[in-house]
Amino acid sequence: MSGFQERFLSLYKSRWLVFVAAMWLQSWAGIGYLFGSISPVIKSSLNYNQKQVAMLGVAKDLGDCVGFLTGILCEILPIWGALLVGAALNLVGYGVVGLVVIGQLPVLPLWAMCVLIFVGTNGETYFNTVSLVSCVQNFPKSRGPVVGILKGFAGLSGAILTQIYAVIHSPNHASLIFMVAVGPSLVAVGLMFIVRPVGGHKQVRPSDGRNFTLVYGVCLLLAAYLMGVMVVQDLVDLSEAVITIFTVILIVILLVPIVIPISLSFGPEQKPPEEEALLPGPQTNEPGKSQLDTDEVILSEMEDEKPKEVDMLPAPERQKRIAQLQSRLLQAAAEGAVRVKRRRGPHRGEDFTLTQALIKADFWLLFMSMVLGSGSGLTVIDNLGQMSQSLGYDNSHIFVSLISIWNFLGRVGGGYISEIIVRDHAYPRPAALAVFQLIMAVGHLFIGMGWPGSMYVGTLLVGLGYGAHWAVVPATASELFGLRNFGALYNFITLANPVGTLVFSSLIASRIYDYEAEKQAHGGHLHNIGSLVSNVLNAGGSLKCEGYICFFLTSIIMAGFCIVAAGSCMFLVFRTRVVYANLYGKSSTTRVQ
Numbered sequence: 001m002s003g004f005q006e007r008f009l010s011l012y013k014s015r016w017l018v019f020v021a022a023m024w025l026q027s028w029a030g031i032g033y034l035f036g037s038i039s040p041v042i043k044s045s046l047n048y049n050q051k052q053v054a055m056l057g058v059a060k061d062l063g064d065c066v067g068f069l070t071g072i073l074c075e076i077l078p079i080w081g082a083l084l085v086g087a088a089l090n091l092v093g094y095g096v097v098g099l100v101v102i103g104q105l106p107v108l109p110l111w112a113m114c115v116l117i118f119v120g121t122n123g124e125t126y127f128n129t130v131s132l133v134s135c136v137q138n139f140p141k142s143r144g145p146v147v148g149i150l151k152g153f154a155g156l157s158g159a160i161l162t163q164i165y166a167v168i169h170s171p172n173h174a175s176l177i178f179m180v181a182v183g184p185s186l187v188a189v190g191l192m193f194i195v196r197p198v199g200g201h202k203q204v205r206p207s208d209g210r211n212f213t214l215v216y217g218v219c220l221l222l223a224a225y226l227m228g229v230m231v232v233q234d235l236v237d238l239s240e241a242v243i244t245i246f247t248v249i250l251i252v253i254l255l256v257p258i259v260i261p262i263s264l265s266f267g268p269e270q271k272p273p274e275e276e277a278l279l280p281g282p283q284t285n286e287p288g289k290s291q292l293d294t295d296e297v298i299l300s301e302m303e304d305e306k307p308k309e310v311d312m313l314p315a316p317e318r319q320k321r322i323a324q325l326q327s328r329l330l331q332a333a334a335e336g337a338v339r340v341k342r343r344r345g346p347h348r349g350e351d352f353t354l355t356q357a358l359i360k361a362d363f364w365l366l367f368m369s370m371v372l373g374s375g376s377g378l379t380v381i382d383n384l385g386q387m388s389q390s391l392g393y394d395n396s397h398i399f400v401s402l403i404s405i406w407n408f409l410g411r412v413g414g415g416y417i418s419e420i421i422v423r424d425h426a427y428p429r430p431a432a433l434a435v436f437q438l439i440m441a442v443g444h445l446f447i448g449m450g451w452p453g454s455m456y457v458g459t460l461l462v463g464l465g466y467g468a469h470w471a472v473v474p475a476t477a478s479e480l481f482g483l484r485n486f487g488a489l490y491n492f493i494t495l496a497n498p499v500g501t502l503v504f505s506s507l508i509a510s511r512i513y514d515y516e517a518e519k520q521a522h523g524g525h526l527h528n529i530g531s532l533v534s535n536v537l538n539a540g541g542s543l544k545c546e547g548y549i550c551f552f553l554t555s556i557i558m559a560g561f562c563i564v565a566a567g568s569c570m571f572l573v574f575r576t577r578v579v580y581a582n583l584y585g586k587s588s589t590t591r592v593q
Contacts, residue, residue: 007265007266008265010264010265011261011262011264011265011266012194013198013199014198014203014261014264014265015135015138015139015198015199015203016211016260016261016264017194017258017261018134018135018138018194018195018196018197018198019135019138019139019146020257020258020260020261021191021194021195022130022131022134022135022150022195023149023150023153023215023254023257024153024187024191024254025127025130025131025187025188025191025195026127026128026131026150026151026153026154026157027153027154027156027157027160027187027254028127028157028160028161028183028184028187028188029124029127029128029131029153029154029157029184030124030153030154030155030156030157030158030404031090031094031120031121031123031124031157031161031180031184032060032061032063032064032121032124033154033155033157033158033381033400033404033407034158034161034162034176034180034400035056035057035060035381035382036381036382036383036384036385036396036399036400036403037158037162037176037385037396037397037400038176038177038180039053039056039057039382039385039386040385040386040389040396041101041174041176041177042056042097042101042113045101045174046100046101046107046113048110049514050386050510050513050514050517050545051506051510051511051514052110053386053510054382054383054505054506054509054510055110055114055506056110056113056114056117057382057383057501057505057506058114058498058501058502058505058506059113059114059115059117059118059121060117060118060121060382061121061378061382061497061498061501061502062118062498063093063117063118063119063120063121063122063124063125064121064122064124064125064494064497064498065125065491065494065495065496065497065498073085073126079130079134079192079195079196079197080192080193080196082126082129082130083126083127083130083188083189083191083192083195084188084189084192085123085126086122086123086124086125086126086127086130086188087123087126087184087185087186087188087189087192088123088185089119089120089122089123089126090120090121090123090124090180090181090184090185090188091123091181091182091185092119092120093116093117093118093119093120093121093122093123093181094116094117094120094177094178094180094181095120095178095181095182096116097113097116097117097120097177097181098174098175098177098178098181100113100116101174101177102174120180120181123184123185123188124184125491125494126188127184127188128151128154129487129490129491130195130196131150131195132147132150132151132474132486132487132490133197133486133487133490134195134196134197135150136478136483136486137197137483138197138198138199138203140483141204142208142212142419143474143475143478143479144415144416144418144419144422144429144471144472144475145212145216145415145416145419146415147415147470147471147474147475148411148412148413148414148415148416148418148419148470148471148475149215149216149219149411149412149415151411151415151467151470151471151474152219152407152408152409152410152411152412152415152467152471153408154411154470155404155407155408155410155411155467155470156222156223156226156404156405156407156408157404158400158401158403158404158407159226159230159400159401159402159404159405159408160226160250160254160404161179161180161183162397162400162401162404163226163229163230163246163247163250163401164179164183164247165179166233166243166247167240167243167244167247205264207264211260214257214260215257215260216412216416218253218256218257219408219409219412220409220412221253222250222253222254222408223405223408223409225249225250225253226250226401226405227402227405229246229250230398230401230402230405233246234395234398346482348360348362348480348481348576348579350482351481351482351483351484351485352481352482352485352489353485353488354485354488354489354492357481357489358492360481361575362480362572362575362576363477363480363481365568365569365571365572365575366430366473366476366477366480366493366572367492367493367496368496368565368568369430369433369437369473369565369566369568369569369572370469370473370493370496370497370500371496371499371500371503371565372437372500372561372562372564372565372568373433373436373437373440373465373466373469373561373562373565373566374466374469374470374473374496374497374500375496375497375499375500375501375503375504376440376444376500376504376558376561376562377440377462377463377465377466377469378466378497378500378501378505379500379501379504379505379509379554379558380403380443380444380447380458380459380462380466380558381400381403381407381466382501382505383505383509383513383551384396384399384400384403384459385400386513386545386550386551387399387447387455387550387551388455389544390513390544390545390546390547390548390550390551391450391455391547391548392546393455399455399459402456402459402460402463403459403462403463404463405463406459406460406461406462406463406464406467407463407464407466407467408467409463409464409467410436410463410464410465410466410467410468410471411467411468411470411471412467412471413464413467413468413471414432414433414436414467414468414469414470414471414472415471415472415475417432418432418433418471418472418475422479422580422583422584423584426580426581426583426584426585427573427577427580428476428572428573428576428577428579428580429472429475429476429479429580430472430476430569430570430572430573430576431569431570431573432468432472433468433469433472433473433476433566433569434565434566434567434569434570434573435566436464436465436468436469436472437465437562437563437565437566437569438562438563438566439461439464439465440461440462440464440465440466440559440562441559441560441562441563441566442461442559443457443458443459443460443461443462443463443464443465444458444462444555444556444558444559444562445555445556445559446458446461447459447462447551447555448548448551448552448553448554448555448556448559449548449552449555450547450548450552465562473493474486474490474493477489477490477493479579479580479583480576480579504554504557504558504561508554508557509551509554512550512551512553512554513545513550513551513554514545516545516549516550517544517545517550520545520546
């Protein structure tokens, strides 16, 4: 019995169990991506115009991305406490919104609805922060794949929740809001004692490569399955029993990765795990300073003391000479013979505080590329309901689900491709992001043109490009500015989303949409008589725009800014070539100074 208990304890402490549980949590955490399905219900129930809906979208994006309090609470509270706070915020925010929409509570002013949307979506930041910080610390040498997979499941949650909602099959679409309020909260409470750092850098096994391959296989299977299910359900009128079977299969696929930690803990005995060298545990020599900090300062001194001819030696001899010099410097420092220089601040590739990162041009280049690229992509996601309606599609749920799937594949693929770039070629990771931003630009053009079937192509390209941002950018930030304050850095970078949607959605897209809708309603830009009658009879004066013209100019503007974002990424690539060469180069032995 003791042997079983040891194996069960090993399972509970397994970093792979944490990773799998984080994937499940993220599968319910992307509640903001359902806004395209929720917004038409809110708009029709409360007689909002497109500008008012856009303000709700900005509030949602702020709630999804303003995580400063999240970062503070995650440091003060235990992990389970942070997840509990997130679950409570999600339940209260969207729960009250649902009660207002169905008429159980009086209609609230727009600012109050924005506050509720902000509070409800802010719970998602707790789920994301806990998942990412825990798993990046547990897998410090696999940051690209881990971030890509976790953020991928968050992006895919829109399609997953849509499929689960299809089982409910409620004629009242407001019930989707209640599912968003209750479902993620229950999942977070159920997993709050599992998702946490477990010292995973000490659990390296030879089978880790195969395990990541299995996870990637599950990701591709899940995306392909959801794609097929969505297409079938859109083309064929299925019975409730068939839809339920589809959903059960979906849940089974989500459960498949649990075989990894179970097999590691209860399978045949394997070689003892080897500790990863990237994050050794600190051993304090003096209050507030770890041995790692002291060694890094001394070893940076070594760069000044190293003879120039050392760099000209063959790699094996150069490494031997550097190791000897390191040993002498450490011994001399211990004896007080060397005065270690105190640097003014960290260099790229070391641990930055948020304040230190904010004064670096590299950080702002990364941030601005997120504003332009990710902000334009999220604008499409938030306005999918109105975009699809303007082009004559009756069911916007299919596009919400499709872009969720492409978003997922973009995150997983972005993490995988960028990891190949840095591991195999020691080339800066943002190069992959620049390519995806150019792909997004093409997607915006397809949506703006409004050709037959262009929404399918446009959502594919924009979804891939948007998703790649959330795999590449957090991993890049951790490489350039360190892991120690990754939570604060990540939560600041997420502010790019609301900044981008404030500009693209609230100031550009909604104003152009309402302008074109008003012109159509008054015959200034009339396509047909039916269009005029439809807009004039629209209850409460909440005008609808029809035709590609509704989002044409907006799409052209966003395509242009995606090209600018790609240029910013390539400038960042130029600035950080040496950093990545030292971090991932095969002959690299020291940090970049």
